[in-house]
Amino acid sequence: MARILLADPDPNVRTTLTRVLASNPPELTSADGLPAALGRLDEGEFDLVLAELDLPGGGGMKLLEQIVLHHAGTAVVLSSAFGSVRDAVQAMRAGAADFLAKPFGDDQLLVALDRALEKNALRRENRALRSALDDRLRLDNLVGSDPRMQSIFKTVKAVADTRTTVLITGESGTGKTLLARALHSLSSRRSGPFVEVNCGALPETLLESELFGHVRGSFTGATKDKVGKFEAAAGGTIFLDEIGTSSPAFQIKLLRVLQDRVIERVGDTRTVPVDVRIVLATNLDLEQAVKAGTFREDLYYRIHVVVIEMPPLRARTGDIADLAVHFLQRFCKEHGRPVTGFSKAALQQLLAAPWPGNVRQLENVIERAVVLAPGPLVEVADLPTGIGRLALPAAAPTLALADGPVGPLKDALAGPEKQLIERALAQCDGNRERAAKVLGINRSTLFHKLRKHGIKGAGSHG
Ligand SMILES: Nc1ncnc2c1ncn2[C@@H]1O[C@H](COP(=O)(O)OP(=O)(O)OP(=O)(O)O)[C@@H](O)[C@H]1O
Numbered sequence: 408m409a410r411i412l413l414a415d416p417d418p419n420v421r422t423t424l425t426r427v428l429a430s431n432p433p434e435l436t437s438a439d440g441l442p443a444a445l446g447r448l449d450e451g452e453f454d455l456v457l458a459e460l461d462l463p464g465g466g467g468m469k470l471l472e473q474i475v476l477h478h479a480g481t482a483v484v485l486s487s488a489f490g491s492v493r494d495a496v497q498a499m500r501a502g503a504a505d506f507l508a509k510p511f512g513d514d515q516l517l518v519a520l521d522r523a524l525e526k527n528a529l530r531r532e533n534r535a536l537r538s539a540l541d542d543r544l545r546l547d548n549l550v551g552s553d554p555r556m557q558s559i560f561k562t563v564k565a566v567a568d569t570r571t572t573v574l575i576t577g578e579s580g581t582g583k584t585l586l587a588r589a590l591h592s593l594s595s596r597r598s599g600p601f602v603e604v605n606c607g608a609l610p611e612t613l614l615e616s617e618l619f620g621h622v623r624g625s626f627t628g629a630t631k632d633k634v635g636k637f638e639a640a641a642g643g644t645i646f647l648d649e650i651g652t653s654s655p656a657f658q659i660k661l662l663r664v665l666q667d668r669v670i671e672r673v674g675d676t677r678t679v680p681v682d683v684r685i686v687l688a689t690n691l692d693l694e695q696a697v698k699a700g701t702f703r704e705d706l707y708y709r710i711h712v713v714v715i716e717m718p719p720l721r722a723r724t725g726d727i728a729d730l731a732v733h734f735l736q737r738f739c740k741e742h743g744r745p746v747t748g749f750s751k752a753a754l755q756q757l758l759a760a761p762w763p764g765n766v767r768q769l770e771n772v773i774e775r776a777v778v779l780a781p782g783p784l785v786e787v788a789d790l791p792t793g794i795g796r797l798a799l800p801a802a803a804p805t806l807a808l809a810d811g812p813v814g815p816l817k818d819a820l821a822g823p824e825k826q827l828i829e830r831a832l833a834q835c836d837g838n839r840e841r842a843a844k845v846l847g848i849n850r851s852t853l854f855h856k857l858r859k860h861g862i863k864g865a866g867s868h869g
C-alpha cells in the first residue's frame with residue numbers, strides 16, 4: 408500500500424484522488440498548507456506527495472525543494488490551475504516526477520501517479536544495488552578491490568557467523584590483525600569481547616597463566632585467582648597472534664582447547680568449558696615450520712580449517728592507489744592538514760615501490776608525507792628517498808640521464824652507482840674483495856661507498 412501525502416487545500420482534488428485509487432486505496436494523509444505538509448513529512452516517510460503549486464504558506468516549489476533535500480525516497484507530483492509551461496519545466500528540473508494542469512481527468516492523474524511511483528521504486532532499487540556493491544568492495548575499513556582481496560572478503564563474510572577456527576597467514580603488515588577484527592565485528596559475537604594475545608612475545612610460563620588463568624598459590628607470585636584470556640573472551644573472539652613462534656608446551660595446550668573446547672586454570676584440576684571463536688595469525692610458513700619440527704603437525708592440521716592468505720602489497724599493486732587515498736584522507740583529518748592528493752610523479756613512485764613492509768609501510772609513508780607536504784599535493788620530495796630509489800626499475804637510470812631537468816652530477820650518478828655495487832656483490836655472493844675487483848676499485852673505496860649508500864646484508868668476508 409502506497410503512502411501518499413496530499414498537499415492541496417482543494418477538496419475536489421481529494422475526491423478525485425480517492426475515486427481514482429478506489430480499487431487500491433492508499434494510506435492517505437492531507438495537509439492544507441506548507442507548514443502542515445512539512446510537519447507530516449517529519450513524522451513519517453511517504454512514497455508520493457501530490458502538491459498544489461500555489462500551496463498556502465510558501466508554495467509547492469518550496470515543498471519540493473525540502474523533499475529533494477531531506478526525503479530523497481519520496482516522489483513529488485505538482486499541479487496547478489494557472490501553471491504555465493515554464494512552471495512545469497522548472498518543477499521537473501527541480502526534481503518533480505510530473506506536473507499536472509488543473510483540472511485533470513481521472514486517467515491523467517492515474518498515469519501520473521503510477522509513473523511517479525514506478526520511477527521511485529526503480530530509484531530505490533538502484534540505491535539498494537549501489538550500496539550492496541559498495542558493500543562488496545569494502546569490508547569494515549579494509550580497502551581492497553584486487554580480486555584476491557575480494558575473494559578474501561567473501562570468505563570472511565561466509566564464515567563470520569560460524570564458530571569455525573580461522574587461520575590468517577601473510578607477511579608482516581599485510582592486514583592480518585585488521586582482518587581478524589573485521590571477522591569479529593561481522594559475526595554475531597560482535598557485542599562480545601575481542602581479546603588479542605601475542606603468543607610469540609610472552610615467555611612460556613607467563614603465557615600459560617595469561618591464557619588459561621591460574622588459581623591462588625599455584626606458583627610463586629600467584630597471590631590471587633586469575634581469569635585467563637580464554638575465559639575473558641567468552642562469548643566473543645580470541646585472536647592468537649604469532650602462533651608460529653609459540654613454544655611446544657603451549658602448542659599442546661592449544662591443541663587441547665581446540666579439540667575439547669575446555670581449559671584448565673594453572674594449578675586447578677577442574678576443566679572449564681569455553682565458548683570462544685578462535686582466530687590465529689602467523690607471518691611464518693607453517694608448513695615449513697612443521698618440516699623443521701618447530702610446529703606440531705597435529706596442531707597444524709587442527710588449525711587448517713579455514714585459511715586466509717593475505718597477499719603482499721607488491722602482489723596487488725591495483726590496491727596501492729586506493730590505499731594511498733584512504734590513508735591520505737584519514738591522516739589529513741587526524742592532523743588537520745589540507746592535502747588533497749598526489750602529484751603524478753609521486754603516485755608513480757608509490758605504485759612502483761616494492762613495499763617490503765606492506766600496507767603498514769605505505770601507511771607510514773603517507774602519514775609522513777601528509778605532515779611534510781607544504782602544498783596541496785604530495786610531491787616526490789615528500790616521500791622518503793628510499794622508496795624512490797627502490798622504485799626505479801632496472802632500466803630507469805639511463806632514462807633519468809636521457810631527459811628531465813639536469814641536477815648535480817653527484818646525485819644523478821648515485822643511483823646507478825648503488826645499483827652496480829649491489830649487482831657486483833650479488834654476483835660475487837657478497838664477497839667484497841671480489842666485488843671490488845669486478846668494479847675496478849680498491850677495497851677501502853668500496854667500503855666507503857657501501858657506507859655512503861647504506862648497503863647492508865653483504866657478507867662480511869673480504
Ligand atoms: N586492506 C587494508 N585497508 C586499510 N588499511 C589496512 C589494510 N591492511 C592493512 N591496513 C593497515 O595497515 C596496518 C598494518 O596492518 P595489520 O596490523 O593488520 O598487519 P599485520 O598483518 O597484522 O602485521 P603483523 O604481522 O606485523 O602483525 C594497520 O594500521 C592497518 O590498519
Ligand SMILES: [Mg+2]
Nearest residue numbers: 583584585648
Ligand atoms: Mg598483526
